[in-house]
Amino acid sequence: MGSILKINSLSTTYVDSGHSNNNFYECKNIYAGSFHKTSCSSVMFKSLIQFDLYNLESRPLEYAYLCLYVKDINSDTSYYSNNTLSVYKNLSHYDPKVVTWNTTPETDNVIHLNIASSEIGNYMKINITSFVNSWIKNDDNYGITIESGNFYSSLVKFASSCSEKPPLLFVEYKNPKFDYSIYDDYKTHSLR
Incomplete structure (x- = not known):
């Protein structure tokens, strides 16, 4: 097992469709999902997170986990809400202090996740190894x-980088010099 590194988020912000020209950079919370005004109208929220990976070595990782502190989930069951969110890799640079709903970067490579109500008050872990390996390999880390994931998702409140429980990234490198001799004492089995 290699060494595990903990990386604090460089910046967080959120944007919403109801305030399409506003920025919420210095808030203690970030939001993702939707808030339903009526059965036909909702406000959509996106959270944007950046990590400084400058000091990471340029070799493949065993894993990279994004850890987000879940503060609350606003589920409106009258509109068939669900706790499904999508995590995307950003494709271009943005300034977290000025980005708005209208200026968010284009995204690609989605990871879908369901958030259980039992995760409220805890950090949840999301495997983003493919994103981070791509950032290291291609030097294109835009967060x-x-x-x-859809119009009917719940509104999830996460702690921001301005809070006491900021988003974290845990990474572990692959160990290229793994010593397989430690398994010499185990009986070898073959497939039949």
């Missing part, structure tokens, strides 16, 4: 966007 991630978390948003609703």
